[in-house]
Amino acid sequence: MIGVVLLVHNLVPNSVTNFEKPQPYFNILLIIVFILSLLLAIANTITKKIKVFQYNSPRIGVAFALIGIYDLATAKFGWINTLFFPNPDKIFGALVNNSALLVKCLGYSVWLLIIGWVIGGILGVITGVLIGWSTNWHYWLDPFVKFLGPIPPTVLIPIALSAFPTSFAASAFLLALSMWFPVTILTNSGVASVRIDYLEVADTMGASTIQKIFKVALPASLPSIFVGLFNGICASFITLMVAEMLGVKYGLGWYINWQREIMGYANVYAGLIVLAIAFSLIITILFRIRDHFLKWQEGLIKW
Amino acid sequence: MVARTEEIRVENLRKVFPSRDLNKPDVVALDHVDAKIMPGEFVSLIGPSGCGKTTWLRLISGLEVPTDGAIYVGDKKITAPGRERGLVFQDPNLFPWLTVQENIAFGLKIKGKLTQEDHENIAELITLVGLTGFEKSYPYQLSGGMAHRAAIARALVNNPEVLLFDEPFGALDAFTRMKLQNDVLRIWHERKTTMILVTHDVEEAIFLGQRVFAMTPRPARVKKIINIKLDYPRKRDDQTFIALKEEVLSVLDFHNI
Numbered sequence: 001m002i003g004v005v006l007l008v009h010n011l012v013p014n015s016v017t018n019f020e021k022p023q024p025y026f027n028i029l030l031i032i033v034f035i036l037s038l039l040l041a042i043a044n045t046i047t048k049k050i051k052v053f054q055y056n057s058p059r060i061g062v063a064f065a066l067i068g069i070y071d072l073a074t075a076k077f078g079w080i081n082t083l084f085f086p087n088p089d090k091i092f093g094a095l096v097n098n099s100a101l102l103v104k105c106l107g108y109s110v111w112l113l114i115i116g117w118v119i120g121g122i123l124g125v126i127t128g129v130l131i132g133w134s135t136n137w138h139y140w141l142d143p144f145v146k147f148l149g150p151i152p153p154t155v156l157i158p159i160a161l162s163a164f165p166t167s168f169a170a171s172a173f174l175l176a177l178s179m180w181f182p183v184t185i186l187t188n189s190g191v192a193s194v195r196i197d198y199l200e201v202a203d204t205m206g207a208s209t210i211q212k213i214f215k216v217a218l219p220a221s222l223p224s225i226f227v228g229l230f231n232g233i234c235a236s237f238i239t240l241m242v243a244e245m246l247g248v249k250y251g252l253g254w255y256i257n258w259q260r261e262i263m264g265y266a267n268v269y270a271g272l273i274v275l276a277i278a279f280s281l282i283i284t285i286l287f288r289i290r291d292h293f294l295k296w297q298e299g300l301i302k303w
Numbered sequence: 304m305v306a307r308t309e310e311i312r313v314e315n316l317r318k319v320f321p322s323r324d325l326n327k328p329d330v331v332a333l334d335h336v337d338a339k340i341m342p343g344e345f346v347s348l349i350g351p352s353g354c355g356k357t358t359w360l361r362l363i364s365g366l367e368v369p370t371d372g373a374i375y376v377g378d379k380k381i382t383a384p385g386r387e388r389g390l391v392f393q394d395p396n397l398f399p400w401l402t403v404q405e406n407i408a409f410g411l412k413i414k415g416k417l418t419q420e421d422h423e424n425i426a427e428l429i430t431l432v433g434l435t436g437f438e439k440s441y442p443y444q445l446s447g448g449m450a451h452r453a454a455i456a457r458a459l460v461n462n463p464e465v466l467l468f469d470e471p472f473g474a475l476d477a478f479t480r481m482k483l484q485n486d487v488l489r490i491w492h493e494r495k496t497t498m499i500l501v502t503h504d505v506e507e508a509i510f511l512g513q514r515v516f517a518m519t520p521r522p523a524r525v526k527k528i529i530n531i532k533l534d535y536p537r538k539r540d541d542q543t544f545i546a547l548k549e550e551v552l553s554v555l556d557f558h559n560i
């Protein structure tokens with residue numbers, strides 16, 4: 001198995017190293033990956049113990065093989081339009097050359113996201129608990145949630161951009177809204193469906209209403225709340241990208257859109273790669289947090 | 304045995320569940336129930352299924368409010384649940400998000416930060432119910448019998464004056480059930496808690512109770528009180544034990560079914 005992967009690794013860098021190119025970075029990446037996998041493979045054949053490597057090497061190998069094919073299709077033989085599909089060399093070069101701006105844009109986007117999540121998440125849990133726990137609050141707040149919630153926050157972008165003094169505040173508001181709705185709905189359903197027996201157990205222990213909410217209803221709703229957080233984060237990604245492409249003057253979405261307008265397609269792909277890595281990392285972190293908080297659940301599905 | 308609690312008086316107790324369906328009559332679960340339970344006594348309640356035993360227990364715990372009549376502990380009328388009356392439910396109902404230890408500590412945690420004494424108390428309870436080594440386990444990792452032990456320990460942590468059991472061992476295999484019955488007796492001897500145990504198992508009622516309250520079908524009333532004057536630990540194959548079983552069964556009319 002390792003041998004096959006090594007062969008694939010061998011083939012890919014070789015097909016590229018013989019090629020003249022303006023940017024050295026892609027080549028460097030390939031060489032580093034190649035040397036790394038070679039070292040790991042040697043270490044593995046000696047100790048037979050590097051499980052992570054054994055498990056992942058086939059798919060990493062295939063991934064690089066695919067990049068190699070793409071490289072052949074663009075840089076080497078020019079089978080497809082290289083204006084819209086720049087070769088990996090150019091993309092990787094763009095990634096490295098623009099890294100400072102990309103990191104700045106990423107930082108801006110992530111900072112906005114975090115503000116939106118915190119505000120929307122906290123308000124969502126509060127609203128969800130209120131309508132899930134108290135029939136009075138349910139009576140007054142439920143129509144409000146049901147009316148406002150289903151509106152896609154992206155529709156509100158033009159209004160928000162003109163209503164708020166800064167586009168930063170407008171984006172933060174929209175992101176909070178994206179987070180708020182799913183968290184509210186799923187906290188509500190979690191709290192409303194807490195097993196009555198758990199609350200009665202707490203009653204016989206002399207728990208107060210506040211204690212029943214915080215020590216029984218909320219922990220019991222955690223699985224549901226995490227589904228809400230997941231949905232909210234995914235919704236906020238969409239909202240953020242659309243907002244940045246429509247009017248916000250910073251961030252990854254803005255960068256990608258701007259580069260598209262000036263035909264900098266290599267930079268567009270560089271932006272997309274950063275975006276994909278960042279968002280996938282964020283979701284992974286969320287699931288790690290969830291795994292920690294829900295370790296009491298039997299047969300929890302890991303991310 | 305020195306009693307540390309007060310007697311429980313049940314006076315003219317009536318509980319009606321209003322029907323949600325207009326075409327159906329209201330459910331009268333209990334009617335004219337009178338009883339007196341002595342401090343530190345062990346009482347078994349037995350009766351046909353659906354007669355109102357759970358309802359009675361929930362009224363004593365304060366989870367339900369009587370339609371008529373009242374229950375007193377000493378001269379205090381029961382109006383709401385309180386930590387001085389523990390209830391062990393039919394299902395263990397452990398909080399799945401807490402470990403065994405945290406579940407048992409729950410009653411103390413809501414009173415405030417745990418003291419050194421609290422920690423010792425919890426450790427002692429874990430030993431008492433034989434769960435040493437499982438302190439950090441989550442409920443899904445426990446067997447049925449272990450979960451029931453944890454539930455009993457959780458109810459005991461507040462050191463209640465009265466401990467109510469609602470068919471707690473019904474779902475367990477015979478062997479585990481017998482072990483837990485012995486555990487309950489041991490706890491009763493050590494803590495001198497007043498115990499009221501609902502069961503549908505005649506043998507269990509006689510094995511545990513100093514008195515067995517046999518109930519009528521719904522609406523439940525106390526049909527007959529059978530005194531069990533056997534010394535603990537009781538032997539299930541004893542002649543008197545078997546005779547008492549016959550007596551309870553005939554009071555419950557099981558022979559005519």
Ligand SMILES: Nc1ncnc2c1ncn2[C@@H]1O[C@H](COP(=O)(O)OP(=O)(O)O)[C@@H](O)[C@H]1O
Pocket residue numbers: 320321330331332350351352353354355356357358359521
């Ligand atoms: N919350 C409730 N609402 C309506 N009816 C109830 C409720 N609780 C119990 N009952 C009815 O009261 C009767 C007695 O129930 P229960 O006390 O659970 O009986 P047991 O424990 O003796 O089997 C049953 O007919 C049951 O359907």
Ligand SMILES: [Mg+2]
Pocket residue numbers: 356357358470
């Ligand atoms: Mg019952």
